[in-house]
Structure formats: structure tokens, C-alpha cells
Amino acid sequence: MTRINTLTRLQSRKNALGESRLAHEPMPQLEEGEITVRIDRFSITTNNVTYLTFGEAPIHYWSFFPAGDPDWAQMPVWGFAEVIDSAVPEISCGERFYGFFPIANALRLRPERLTERGFFDGMPHRLALTSAYNFYTRCSTDPAYSPELEDYQALLRPLFVTSWMLADYLEDNRFFGARQLVVSSASSKTAYGTAAWLDEHADIRQVALTSSGNLEFVNALGCYSQAHAYDQLESIANDQPTLYLDFSGDAALRTRIHQHFDHELVHDCLVGFTQTSEMIARNQPALAGPAPRFFFAPEQIRKRTADWGPASFNERFSAAQGGFIARLSDPKNDWMTVVEHTGIEAAQALISDLVAGKMDPRAGHIVRLAGNVD
Template identity: 30%
Template sequence: MENLILCHPRASSGQDPSQAIIVKCEVPQTIPNDHVLLEVDRFGFSANNVTYQALGEATHFRYFEFHHIPEAEGVSSKTHGVTPVWGFGTIIKSTHPKVHPGERVYGYFAPARYLLLQVSPDVNKYAFFVPRPHLPPDRRPYNQITRCAQDPLYDPSPTAEDLTMLYRPLFWTSFWCEDWLNSSNYKGGSAQILISSASSKTAFCLAYLIRKRNSLQGSSTRRVIGLTSTKNLAFTKRLALYDDVFDYESSDTSLVRNLAQGHWIYVDVAGNDALNARVRDHFRVCGDSELVTCISLGLTNVSASTIEPSSASWGFGSEAPQGDDPKLEHFFMPEWLAIRKQQLSVSAITQMQKEAWTRLMSDCGTWGVSLRRVCGPDQVKAAYEEIVRCGLAPEDAFVWSLCGETEECGSTAKL
């Protein structure tokens, strides 16, 4: 069997990191003990994956160290990296006594046809884990391979699997950030939240969760304002998840006029230093409004060609000096989740997540996101190159597969 894997040049190699390369290699016929070989049926691709690629060599994140890259002509682990993706697959071989062929699984995969993974001794009916001792312990959520048959959030329908790949990784970052702000009464529980890159899934899922908590509590405790680009303004307003939305270009005057009195928390999803400086300037001229903290939740404005490999080395609760107060704090979901696991039982966390996910699956159909399925190596490579040229529209979502080329996989559907 022939394997195919999508990879990209490392920025440190001096090559163009925006190139897409499909590497061919043989699938091992014999696999080591305590390993599984799975066929990756399909995987999601979004702005989140562009961020993974951009931070592939970043000291704190190290996304290129989750999966091995095959050695091939002109390609090696020193010159190229594999950008992780969230996807579904089926185990076709197993040498671990507790994991069986035929199982449907979901996890943090390589964009490949086939994937060989080691299985740690920590196996339960819900999941097994890939041992990655070279990475920090807080990466454990990324090492988990979910066994779909026992996953309380799993729905086997194709549409539900598509939604899972597109929303589940981003949604939990937003979910735990909102949980952190609410459960800790952070910074005195500021009632106004300003969010940049408001058209991104991470941002509008956070807005959705804040509004959902307001609704469930029968109050309007927190007001949420979005900032986005002019081209994404109409889509962001149609979401109806923000109390108001401003575009970056006019926000200098519009935002100042509309800043309510009181304390504000700014959640930076864009990762744009110039924009962050402008936001601070807005609050300096608003004497009745105070910006109490800036929280970094994403880097939607970075690309593999614009970030230095060492420019993003931070952790949860750390503060990066920006020259002006308040400083930028960086939220990293696995680290907060580790704290919550000390405060709550596993069953309580599971129930929280199940209730939130069920509501999301019911509500997200009104958001106007279209799904584009792409199958086959040439088609996937072309789709990636199109994203490099044209960018990603917020209403577009992608599900890719390197297995086969079917009519169904080339379709577009409304989610």
C-alpha cells in the first residue's frame, strides 16, 4: 500500500513555508508491538491549521513535533514539517491487546492516507493515548485518540462528523476560556468583552458561549463587541452573536463613541500587535471606560511566512511585555483544563461538555457556514494553494481526504 502525507517546508530551512508537498512512502506491512495503523478517512482544515503551521517551530507550541515526517528525496525532518489536523479514521491493524481493528477513532492526526501510532499503556474504553515524552505533559489533550463507540459526543452521521472536525478543536478553546473568565470571576468579572478577529470560529464561539450563559441565567450580565475586517463585517453581523460589530478601519471613531462605561476585557484572537496598540489607545481617551486586561486567545493574522520560529514562547497566565499596561496574557487551554480537573470530577466535566456540545450542534446551523469536501492528493494540494492565494473566507469550511477521489467528496454542503 502507498501512503501519502501532506507536509510543508520549515521556515528555518529558508524555503517557502507556504508550499504544499505530497510525500509518497510505503505503508509498513509489519507494525511494532503496541502500535496501531489507521486509515485517515478525512480531516478538517481551517484557519486553525494555518496557525498550527505558522507555529510549527515555535518554542512553546512545537506543532511540527507531533508527527514524524517520512524521509524522501528533498524532504527530511530537518527541512519539512507535518501540520497536525483533526480528523476521523478507522483502525486497520493493531498490535495492542486492548485496541482492535475496525474501531472508528477521532484525534489529532497527520494529514495522510495512513498513520502509524504508538499506543501508551494508558488505555480505557473512551480513549487511548499516543506517548510523546519529548513534548510537555500539558500536551496530553492533543495526544488523546477518542474511541468513537464510547464517546458521549459522537454522532456517526457524515454531517455530524464534519461539524466535529471543524468546530470541536476550536470550540473547546473558547469553551474553557469562557469557563475561566466566569468561574474565576476574572478581574472582578468585567461585564464588557471586546473580541478581535470576530469572524473566526474561535472568536464567535466565545461570543456564542457568553451570550448562551446570559440566556441560561436569564440576564444580560456581559456585553460582547466584535472587531473584524471590512470584508468580513457582513458575515459577522449575520451571525447575530455580538451585541455590536465594528470593522478595524472605522473602529478608531466608532468604537470610542460606543464604549460603555465600566471595566472591559479585551480578547485578542487576531494576534496583531498594531491592532492591540490601537485598542489600548481607544481606552486611554475614554475616561469612563477601563481596559482591565488583554487576553491572547489566538493568532488568526499570522502565517507561516510572517512569523519567526522563536517569536511565540508563552504559557497560560504568562504576560508578554507590550510597552503599555495592561499587558497581554496568554490563555492556553490544556493548562486551564488541568486546573479544572483538580477542581471538578471527570463526570462533572464530561457532563458540562456534553451539554455545551449538544447546544452548539443545535444552534450552529443558523450561522451560514458552507462545507467544501475535497478528495485526492492533487485536489487537496490545489485546495491548499488556493487558500494561500485567496485566504479563507469565514463562511467557508473544508474537509479533505487523501483517500480516493469521489463525487461526494467534491461536493459543497450548507452546515
């Protein structure tokens, strides 16, 4: 197994997220009870930019992989890594895990609560952080894992769990009495993952809002009843109970939504941004109607794990995720095309483009780091 002598990390400037640097240091010595993994491949989406943007919000995304410098942060990503050194008898070199990683060539982890399914990282600085981000799934025992579909799993698994749990949350609450959903940033993978599930499993009208440049793509998805550019918002019917699914976090758009739908707006659901009510209130003028409420997927995961039991939850999620990945990986489906990049420097350019809003909704970006060792 190839050793890594130098730890290389990509760090982003906190007050200018499009700016990044490479930091190098000797690989820390492995201690008893720890493993070292070589990070192989991961996805980068606007979801990861959100992690950076709200790094000090309640989830504390900057704290998962500290940069060691108050002005810099490490962007968390979802992907796959291989064990290259182990001081844990139950984990062998060569084992593969899926989970939450920094953009780096390697990471030390301290496995705790180890089971056949995987483990939680017990590094001291992560103990107080949200546990959903601390679990590493053992690929060899994961029923949802497929080696030939790793790129799709890295891209869609972290997004689809939010999509699926959001759809479940809405159904669980009977859509708060709404008969139509209005969805902003409807071209985003998390948004259309939610819409696709509801299109097949619920009886509710879904109206998409997107940029004019993405309107053709959103119309072609087929999971929305209608699609409108943002400047066409006021043309949407406002004569029935409406629920707003906010994937954009745009305060000016939220104000227009509240003004247009007025008393017919029954719920304002903020998705994908780790803003608290206080943060929203501070950045948002007073709104008539329902106050924005943040949807946090791990809360619904905890609820459904208690309702259904862990085994049933995992079985249901694996089936739902498998169906979505099969749909998007079908060569006849043009919802998404995987675009592979090689090397940590490629991640720098990709992040800069995403922060600047240079996004093709059909592209799913994967970065491969294999070979970035010394």
C-alpha cells in the same frame, strides 16, 4: 481490511507555508503494541495554519509528526481514522477513533493508558509533548459522537473546546472586572463560538472587530452587541472597563487597542497563538496598560477536570458541544456551510488559500481521503 503499502504525507515548507509537497515512502512495519490507522477525514481551518506558523513555540506542533527534513513540517489536523492493522489485543481492526493526525493517508500509533474511552499515543517522540493532543477518542464509546455529524465534529470539536474553555476562564475570573469585551477576528469560528456561549450564559457586552468584507456576516450572527470594521475601532466607547480578546495576533491592532482604551483596558487576552510573553515582547513595542497574556485551553481543562472531576467535565463538555453542533448543523442556520474536498491534493490547494487569507467565514472545510490507498 485494505492494507496500505505506501505512506503518503503532505508536508509544508517552514519558511513558506503556502508551499507544500507530497512525500512517499514504504509503509513502516508494524511492531508489537502498535496499530495502524487509515486517516479518513479531517477539517482544515485557520487554526491549523496557526499550528504551522508557531510550530517551534511552546506547544511544538512541528514535533507531533516529524517530517524528517529540517526545512519541512507536517500540518496537524483534527479528524477521524479507522484501524486497519493492530498488534494490540484490546483494539480491533475496523474501530474508529477521533484525534490529532497529520495530513497523510495513514499513521502508526502506540496505544498507552488504554481505557474504554480511548488511549494516549506512546510513540517516544510524543511523550514530552502536550498530552491533550496525544489522546485518541474511541468513537463507539464517545457520548458526543454521531456518525452523521462527523464533518461538524471534525470542524467544531477542536475549536469549540477552546471557545468553551475560554468563556469559562473569563467567567471564572469575573471577566477581570470588565463590563465589555472587544473581540478581534470576530468572524472566526473560535471567536463566535465563545461569543455565542457568553451571549446565552453571561451578562457582558460583546463588541466585534472584523474586516469590512466580513462585517455583514458578523452582524448577522446575532451574538455580538455591536460589530465594527477595523478602521472603526476608535468609534467604540472607551468609557468603561474593557477586556480585549485577541484572536488575530496583530501587533499593530493591539497597539491601537491599548491606545484607545487606555486606563479602561483591564485585561489583554491573546487566544489561538502559541506566543510566549517573550515572543510578544520581542515583536511588540512597549504598551501602556496590561501586558498581553496568552490563554492556553489545556490549562483551563486541567483546572476544571480537577474542580469537577473527569466524568462531570466530559458530561458538561459533551452537552455544550452537542448544543453548538446542533445549532450550526440546523439547515435554518447559515453560520456555517460544510464544504467537502476529496484527496490529499485538495488539501494542498486549501492550505495555500488559507495561508493567503482567502477565506469565506461561512465555509467549513473538510478533506476526505477515503480511497487514497494502494
